[in-house]
Structures are given as C-alpha cells and as structure tokens.
Amino acid sequence: MAKKGDWVRIHRVVLKAEERTAKLPEDTKACDLEMWTKGTLLADAEIGDEVEIETIVGRREKGELVEVGPYYTHSYGVFVPEIIEIDKQLRKIMKGGDK
Amino acid sequence: MALAKDYASVMGRSNEIQKKALGLDYAGYESGSIAFDYEALMKDTGYTLEEISRIQGRTAVGNTPLIELRNLAALSRKYAKPGYGARIFAKDEAANASGSFKARRAACAVAHAKKLGYKGVIAATSGNYGAAVASQAAMQGLDCIIVQECYDSHQIGQPEIVEKARKCEAYGAEVIQLTVGPELFYTFLSVLEDTGYFNASLYSPFGIAGVETLGYEIAMQCRELVGKDPEMVVCTNAGGGMITGTARGLQKAGAVGTKMVAASIDLTGLSMASDKQFNLKSCTTGHTGFGVPYATDPDHSDVPRSAARPLRYMDRYVTVKQGEVMYMTEALANLEGIERGPAGNTALAAAFSLAQELPEDAVIVISETEYTGAGKHIQPQLAFAREHGIDIHFGNPAQEDKPGENVILPADPGMIKAEDADLNRFRESLIRKAVKKAGGVTPTEADLKFLAEETKTDIAFVKNTLEKLGL
Numbered sequence: 001m002a003k004k005g006d007w008v009r010i011h012r013v014v015l016k017a018e019e020r021t022a023k024l025p026e027d028t029k030a031c032d033l034e035m036w037t038k039g040t041l042l043a044d045a046e047i048g049d050e051v052e053i054e055t056i057v058g059r060r061e062k063g064e065l066v067e068v069g070p071y072y073t074h075s076y077g078v079f080v081p082e083i084i085e086i087d088k089q090l091r092k093i094m095k096g097g098d099k
Numbered sequence: 100m101a102l103a104k105d106y107a108s109v110m111g112r113s114n115e116i117q118k119k120a121l122g123l124d125y126a127g128y129e130s131g132s133i134a135f136d137y138e139a140l141m142k143d144t145g146y147t148l149e150e151i152s153r154i155q156g157r158t159a160v161g162n163t164p165l166i167e168l169r170n171l172a173a174l175s176r177k178y179a180k181p182g183y184g185a186r187i188f189a190k191d192e193a194a195n196a197s198g199s200f201k202a203r204r205a206a207c208a209v210a211h212a213k214k215l216g217y218k219g220v221i222a223a224t225s226g227n228y229g230a231a232v233a234s235q236a237a238m239q240g241l242d243c244i245i246v247q248e249c250y251d252s253h254q255i256g257q258p259e260i261v262e263k264a265r266k267c268e269a270y271g272a273e274v275i276q277l278t279v280g281p282e283l284f285y286t287f288l289s290v291l292e293d294t295g296y297f298n299a300s301l302y303s304p305f306g307i308a309g310v311e312t313l314g315y316e317i318a319m320q321c322r323e324l325v326g327k328d329p330e331m332v333v334c335t336n337a338g339g340g341m342i343t344g345t346a347r348g349l350q351k352a353g354a355v356g357t358k359m360v361a362a363s364i365d366l367t368g369l370s371m372a373s374d375k376q377f378n379l380k381s382c383t384t385g386h387t388g389f390g391v392p393y394a395t396d397p398d399h400s401d402v403p404r405s406a407a408r409p410l411r412y413m414d415r416y417v418t419v420k421q422g423e424v425m426y427m428t429e430a431l432a433n434l435e436g437i438e439r440g441p442a443g444n445t446a447l448a449a450a451f452s453l454a455q456e457l458p459e460d461a462v463i464v465i466s467e468t469e470y471t472g473a474g475k476h477i478q479p480q481l482a483f484a485r486e487h488g489i490d491i492h493f494g495n496p497a498q499e500d501k502p503g504e505n506v507i508l509p510a511d512p513g514m515i516k517a518e519d520a521d522l523n524r525f526r527e528s529l530i531r532k533a534v535k536k537a538g539g540v541t542p543t544e545a546d547l548k549f550l551a552e553e554t555k556t557d558i559a560f561v562k563n564t565l566e567k568l569g570l
Binding site: 021024028030034036059075077083085087093 | 177219242265272276278280282370373374429430512
C-alpha cells in the first residue's frame with residue numbers, strides 16, 4: 001500500500017510495438033517504447049494501480065505504480081581479475097626496467 | 100482546445116515546437132538550396148568569447164588545469180623509435196562543476212534560457228550533458244528535465260547511464276527514462292510542448308560557443324607552460340561538439356598550426372537502435388555509433404541545424420578499441436594518480452599511440468577528462484559486460500576485437516594503436532547526404548563553397564565527389 005505523498009516511480013507504455021513506425025531494427029520494433037519517471041503520489045494506491053504523480057518540477061504524469069521509495073543499486077561492480085593484471089604489468093614495466 | 104498528443108500529431112508540430120523552445124528561427128540562415136550560413140548562426144548567439152568566459156566563471160566552469168602526464172608519456176616512449184614520443188597533457192575537465200566539459204555547453208545554454216525568460220530547461224541525453232544541464236539549472240535557478248534513453252526491453256541499463264540519472268536527480272532534475280529507440284524525440288517534443296521550457300540542445304549555437312573557451316584555454320596554457328601551441332589536440336568524438344568548439348577556440352587564440360584529431364571507440368557492426376545490442380557495448384559514448392553519423396550528417400539532431408560540424412575542423416579521425424580505452428583508464432589511475440571516467444579517455448588511448456609518431460619535444464593535448472564514480476568506472480563496466488556474455492581477455496585488440504562479442508585488453512601497452520579512419524570517405528558521405536537532403540538540387544557556386552567548408556577541402560574535391568557520385 002502506497003500512501004498519498006509517498007515518493008514513487010511509475011511506468012507507462014509510450015508506444016505499443018505495433019504503433020512504432022520509425023525506422024527501427026526488427027528486434028526493437030517488436031518491443032513497446034516504455035517510460036519511467038518519479039514523483040509524489042497524489043492518492044493512496046497499490047503497486048500495479050494506474051496512478052497520477054507530481055514530478056519534482058511540478059509536472060503531472062500518469063502511469064502504473066511500480067516502486068515506492070525508489071533507490072539506486074549501481075555500484076563499483078564485482079571483482080574483475082584482469083584489472084589487477086593491468087596494475088601488475090604497469091608496475092613491472094615502469095619499475096622493473098624491462099620493456 | 101487541447102492539442103492532440105499522439106505520435107503523428109506531435110511529430111507534425113516538430114518545427115513549431117522547436118522554434119518556440121529555442122527562441123531562434125533557423126529559417127533565416129537557409130539559402131533555399133544546400134548551403135546555410137553557419138557563421139551567421141554562430142555569430143547571432145550574441146556572445147563573445149569574453150562574455151562566455153564570464154558566464155562560465157560565475158558558475159564554476161572553465162579555467163581547468165592542464166596536467167602533464169609524464170609517466171604515461173614515458174611509457175609511450177618505450178614503444179617509440181629513439182627521439183620520439185611526444186609530451187602528453189590532459190585538460191582536466193572533470194574539475195568543472197558537474198564533472199565534465201559538458202558544463203561549458205550547459206552554462207551558456209542555461210544562461211541564455213534564463214535571459215530569454217524561460218522557466219525551465221530540457222535536454223535529451225544519456226550522458227554527462229544531462230548532469231551538466233541539471234547542475235547549471237540548479238545554479239541559475241531554473242527547473243530541469245532530462246530525457247534519457249536508459250534501458251533495454253528487460254529494463255536493464257548500463258551502470259554508466261544509471262549513474263548519470265542519479266547525478267541529474269542529485270541536482271534536482273526530473274529524469275524521464277525510456278527504452279531504446281529514436282522515438283525518444285517524440286517524448287522530448289511532447290514534454291517541451293507541455294512545459295514551454297527551453298530546449299538546451301547539445302547542438303545549439305549557445306552550447307557550441309560554450310566549448311570555444313576550452314580551445315582558447317588550451318592555447319593560452321600551452322604557451323605559458325611550454326612556450327608554444329600544441330602540435331596536436333586529440334578530442335574524443337561522439338556528436339562532434341567537442342572538436343568543433345575546441346578547434347574554433349584554438350583558432351580564436353591564433354593557434355592555426357595545431358592539428359585537430361578526432362578519436363572514437365570502434366563499435367563497427369553494432370546498431371545503436373537495437374534493443375538486443377543496446378547492452379552489448381561496454382562504453383556509452385565517444386564511439387563510432389555516434390561519431391560517424393554525426394560527422395557525415397550533422398543535421399539529424401534535435402535542432403534544425405547543428406552548430407557542431409566536426410568535419411569542418413578535423414585533420415584526422417582515428418579509432419581505438421574498447422579494451423584499449425579500459426586499459427588506458429587504469430593506466431591513468433595507476434601511473435598518474437588521476438582516476439577519471441572511461442569514455443573521456445578515448446582521446447587519451449589515441450594520444451598514447453599518436454605520441455609515438457611525434458618527436459619528444461612535440462606536445463599533444465587531450466581535450467578532456469570526466470568524473471568517475473559508481474557505475475561509471477571500468478570495474479562495473481567490465482563486470483556488466485561479462486555478466487552479459489561478453490568475452491574479456493588479454494590479447495591483440497587490432498586482431499581480435501569484435502564489438503558486441505568481446506573486449507580485448509591489450510596484452511602489452513605497445514599494442515595500443517590509433518587506427519586512421521578514411522576521412523575522405525566521410526567527406527564524400529557528407530556531400531552525398533547534404534545534396535540528397537536538399538532534394539537532389541544542382542549545387543550552386545555558393546553550395547560548392549559551403550560543401551568545401553563543411554568538409555575542410557576545396558571546390559575541386561567537392562566537384563570530383565559530385566561527379567563520382569553522379570550528382
């Protein structure tokens with residue numbers, strides 16, 4: 001249950017696949033053009049409901065409620081061993097004196 | 100009566116919406132044939148270099164350090180013949196508010212919007228420019244919306260793009276995120292129309308004039324530090340604004356002998372509009388997927404005539420591989436103690452190789468660095484690539500690189516090689532597209548002169564090309 005006033009994320013299909021007329025590769029043509037944005041929920045709702053929000057600049061936008069309290073999870077990623085190999089190689093070339 | 104907001108109706112009002120959203124009517128610059136008056140468009144921004152410098156100075160933009168990369172130059176010399184291996188300098192554009200050179204473009208666009216009385220600004224970009232517009236809008240007190248192509252159809256986005264969305268929001272902007280496809284322009288126009296905001300296009304004359312200070316500063320700083328103009332300036336190339344503005348600034352400083360080199364990451368074979376291939380590239384800008392189409396057809400952007408016209412200023416166009424840029428990014432951190440974002444290091448990877456063609460006392464400047472952070476860093480980018488089935492291993496990039504299938508890290512730094520693209524082929528392509536766009540008209544004398552300027556060639560080259568193409 002999301003309350004009026006919660007900061008939420010909504011989703012909307014801008015163009016259905018069959019409505020896409022631009023010059024597109026086949027794989028893209030088979031997909032809907034989808035949109036997400038965030039804002040303040042204007043009335044109590046459940047996830048999946050059609051809702052209206054007011055975005056940070058004051059714009060009204062409608063769409064399906066997909067997330068309450070949206071947050072970022074991107075990071076510095078998992079270990080990539082090759083990066084250590086680059087470090088070791090550079091150290092060897094610059095400090096080891098060989099080419 | 101409310102206007103119809105379906106795709107065809109909004110796209111049909113494109114010219115009208117754009118005119119209102121830029122406060123600029125491009126019709127006055129058109130000749131009715133192929134040519135248009137580029138210099139008049141640039142001049143009518145109404146800002147001199149000094150005024151732009153003042154605008155930027157008020158908003159923590161410009162006068163960034165020029166850093167000599169002595170250790171990278173020393174490494175490069177190990178692979179050059181005796182007496183060769185130029186000095187390499189980096190313009191540390193990460194020092195701008197918002198963390199990239201794009202702040203220069205945004206500072207001017209937002210100041211202009213404010214002067215004209217717009218309440219807010221909108222930009223369509225997945226890159227550093229969004230953060231730059233958001234940052235400048237925050238400083239100058241305007242609202243800001245960024246429209247971003249962010250996800251594939253499984254709602255998976257490159258960590259680098261997701262980070263840029265976060266940064267825009269941190270500056271108080273609304274970020275509208277979309278799946279892959281050029282119809283982003285429809286959403287962009289629709290929101291422009293509804294809000295009445297200013298189109299802070301990357302390609303407006305205000306934006307490009309903002310980059311001129313970068314070229315000017317490079318000339319001045321080189322004269323002070325090494326007593327001469329640089330032999331070569333290498334610019335990471337995507338939409339062409341960087342090389343256009345930088346070259347114009349260098350010219351305004353009188354640095355006419357400096358060779359301008361554009362550098363892009365080679366993504367040959369990957370479609371930029373493909374949902375499946377969207378996340379198979381390991382860099383989101385600075386690549387040929389933007390660089391080549393914008394060079395050969397500058398006017399397919401979000402303004403009627405782009406102020407970024409890279410082929411007017413390019414002396415060479417080189418490509419490097421994704422793995423080479425990743426390697427150089429790590430080398431920059433390890434050897435120079437400077438951690439900067441990957442895409443902006445495209446020019447650095449190229450410069451590392453190009454330096455080996457020039458004598459030791461020659462000077463190469465790379466025109467930018469950019470900020471780094473979570474998502475916008477080689478580890479998350481390589482981890483993301485591996486997760487999506489991209490084969491990452493050490494090898495010879497020149498022989499093994501296949502965009503979308505692998506990222507080949509050079510087994511030895513000596514393998515990092517800037518490859519020359521065929522600039523004349525791009526020039527011919529520009530001429531062909533320009534004539535076609537004008538409806539296949541017979542070029543006038545003014546058109547021939549225009550096309551020669553557009554391609555940094557001469558009338559004979561243009562005539563030969565037209566003949567060759569049967570136009």
